[in-house]
Amino acid sequence: MITYELMLLLRTMPKPELHGVLKRIATAIFDKGGVIRKLDNLGHKDMPYKTSSHGVVYNKASYFLYEFTVPPSSIDTLLDEYGRDVDIIRRRIYKKNEENKFKCTLDEELQPPPYRKEVQEMIAKARRLDKPKFSYNNGMDYYPFQK
Template sequence: MPLYELSLTLRTLSRPELIASLRRSAETILQQGGVLRQFVSLGTNPLPFKMKAHNIWHREGTYFVMKFDAPSSAIENLNDEFKRDIDLIRSHVVRCEEPVKQECTLEEEMKPPAYRKDVQQLIEEGQKVIRHKFKQNTPGFDFYPFQK
């Protein structure tokens, strides 16, 4: 199952209502066969612009980020459920890519830049001179037939 990140923007609620709304969101993920990995609260902040959700204008919201594993077929159902929840202003699901593992050694990093392999490759590429040769488009004769 791929890893997804869900960003939620909830309207300003009292603490018990906020907990109930988050519990509904988490249970929706679990019902679709997902597994919660991480849950982060980013606090209550003013929204970047006025947002209208469920016929109410909002100026302030509470932000949360959830990381979860779920089958890719469940994402459409999750988005549909989140659109129906009246406590949610916005929700956005993004698939997280696994970071590229780079092998790095301290010995290589301690060398001056001019002696590192990747810098030497960049220097070699910069020294290559690309010269475009002008080619006259002639019909194959040894002379130019349109010249007097």
């Protein structure tokens, strides 16, 4: 199954009500056969602009991020269900990108430039592109391109 991220903006409410809303959101994911990987509380912040939802204008919201795995066929039903919830101001579901694996090259990067493998490869490539220079000792007693 694919891992998704659900970004939620919830209306301002007391902690017991907020707990109930978060539990309701998680239950909807579990009912669709999903598994919640992580839940992040990003805090209570001012919104960048006024947003109207369910006939009410909001300036502040509580930001939450769910990371979950669910079958792709149930994404539309989740969005529809969250769209009808009056406590949710905005909701977005994104497919989570896999992290790129990289090799640590700190030991190599700490070496002086002439000793680094990348720099040596660049120098070798530049030497291959060098054009041959005119040699004055080529058997001719004069420079052929002189005026």
